[in-house]
Amino acid sequence: MSIEARSISKTFGDFRALRNVSLKVNDGELVALLGPSGSGKTTLLRIIAGLEEPDPNPAGAILFNDEDVTASRAGQRRVGFVFQHYALFRNMNVFDNIAFGLRVRPRRSRPSEAEIRQKVSELLQLIHLESLAGRFPSQLSGGQRQRVALARALAIEPRVLLLDEPFGALDAKVRHALRRWLRRLHDEIHVTSLFVTHDQEEALEVADRVVVMRDGRIEQDGTPNEVYHHPSSEFVMDFLGNVNLFHGRIESGKAVFGSLVLDHADRQVPDGRGARLFVRPFDLDLNREQNGKPGLKARVMRIQSAGASVRIELLAESGEALQVEMPHSRFRERAVAPQDDVFVTLSNARIFLEELKK
Amino acid sequence: MSPADSMGRRDPVWLRALLIAVAVLFLGVFLFLPLLTVFLEAFRKGVSAYFASFNDPAARSAIVLTLVSAGIAVPCNLMFGLFASWAIAKFEFKGKSILITLIDLPFAVSPVISGLIYVLLFGMQGWFGPWLMAHHLQIIFAVPGIVLATVFVTFPFVARELIPLMQEQDTDEEQAAISLGASGFQTFWRVTLPNVKWALLYGVILCNARAMGEYGAVSVVSGHIRGKTNTMPLHVEILYNEYNFVAAFSVASLLALLALATLAAKALLERRLQAAPSAVGLGAEDQLA
DSSP, X not given: OOEEEEEEEEEETTEEEEEEEEEEEOTTOEEEEXXXXXXXXXXXXXXXXXXXXXXXXXXXXXXXXXXXXXXXXXXXXXXXXXXXXXXXXXXXXXXXXXXXXXXXXXXXXXXXXXXXXXXXXXXXXXXXOGGGTTOOGGGSOHHHHHHHHHHHHHHTXXXXXXXXXXXXXXXXXXXXXXXXXXXXXXXXXXXXXXXXXXXXXXXXXXXXXEEEEETTEEEEEEOHHXXXXXXXXXXXXXXXXXXXXXXXXXXXXXXXXXXXXXXXXXXXXXXXXXXXXXXXXXXXXXXXXXXXXXXXXXXXXXXXXXXXXXXXXXXXXXXXEEEEEEOHHHHHHHOOOTTOEEEEEESSOEEEEOOOOO | OOHHHHHTOOOOHHHHHHHHHHHHHHHIIIIIHHHHHHHHHHTTTOHHXXXXXXXXXXXXXXXXXXXHHHHHHHHHHHHHHHHHHHHHHHXXXXXXXXXXXXXXXXXXXXXXXXXXXXXXXXXXXXXXXXXXXXXXXXXXXXXXXXXXXXXXXXXXXXXXXXXXXXXXXXXXXXXXXXXXXXXXXXXXXXXXXXXXHHHHHHHHHHHHHHHHXXXXXXHHHHOOOTTTTOOHHHHHHHHHHTTOHHHHHXXXXXXXXXXXXXXXXXXXXXXXXXXXXXXXXXXXXXXGO
């Protein structure tokens, strides 16, 4: 079942949460809506679920498999919604929570109590909580609650699954385990899923496609590889991981950042226009001497080698603080120590021109 | 007081003794002594005289009227309180703050004034007086007036209990229920109501205690017609003014017993509410075993 949002806008008072957003999630895809808080991602999710109404003007539409569901209420859309804080029914045990969606069906379409039991025990198996069916939500850990919330949403055999910050309230270790589990689960049941997150690592790891949002608009929409390696804007580059930033300007077809001079492909850009250079910490390398490649001089300030890779903080001659990340093996080859003067070279730097002031 | 509270304190013994003595004395003089007096006076002429007081038709009628007016006022305010707090806590609408203020009005107005309002509205010289007369309807100095006054005075109890709790619980669970396909009524009946059931019961108990014990407002609209429009508190006053102390205190003892029962129920509920603020479902504790 595909999900499509067509030119959706939403205003809360003076605040424009969504500005003419269109998005399509293909059948069986797992897509992440990624963005900082206030970027409109949760609002979009809630509008797709029917929990919020889009602005009537300009009129947008929500389609499930090309069927317009904009006018139907949340309960009729058969959407599995997993809330950020789980929203489990506190007065019901795990079993009754999961069975809720089946028990509230009109008598004609309601399964028999035996069928409901069968269905719930299947779901309990799926979330590995068979032994806790009688527990109340307050007696479960965060990760267990999250899984119950997911099973409850799956019980109604949803056409699409929507998850609002599904791992946001969990501690780091449980979060990692749960998101790998969610990915495996998705590969098993293949229900079209859309989840909201502000954690770029989570989006890149779990999703088939990442939709980056900012200020109520979609900034970039692509595979994790595309958005990570080919960010369409400074914002996406900055949001998807650590970056080093240099300010400079365009001069006779070259981008000049202090002593660092790089070719700039677009020759049409007039001289003097501001430019910004973004480069990820592990796209920087350290050399003892200048080796002909463009680079800049810097001094090693601090080395942090506990962890999977070595992180080195430097101070460039021009005054910028730099972060370099490299594997332990290369760090041993480079053999740098604090207070060493080194030459920093770049690969994969991205230059963004400053917006022209109108 | 828990051990941790007292351990850090190094107040001298005499000060502690003094403070405790003051507290006990205060409680004794203002609470236990009057309560004791009620029962002592009621039984002054023996057990048979005590029970004889209730054989008086006027006393019986007062008891019945009290039960009737509480029996009408409490369900009315239960329904009203439930719906008002539901609307206030779960929905956004214009005039919400006015509604909240209106709910508190009976707390702010003196009960005598509340009674007087009904006299001014429905009394012979009141706004609707002539019309009511023409249709042979009597509200003031009759049972309907007493019920109305009781409803008004006990108006806020249930709503005031429920609003903060419902607001704290937010609408997440309701939204989850709706997204799972539940209708508005199913959501209310299966999710909202069970989540507030103990607070609701608590509100009902307080509402009932006030409904049975109300004096001021009822006194104004009742007319004190013996055997007809006297509630228990009014009856106690009449008996007392007639120097019929045993009967007065006997009826008063019933009200005192009601108060004690209310307190006991309240204490029990409070313990329940504190023990399991979120998992108040039945058998929550058993499930841990």
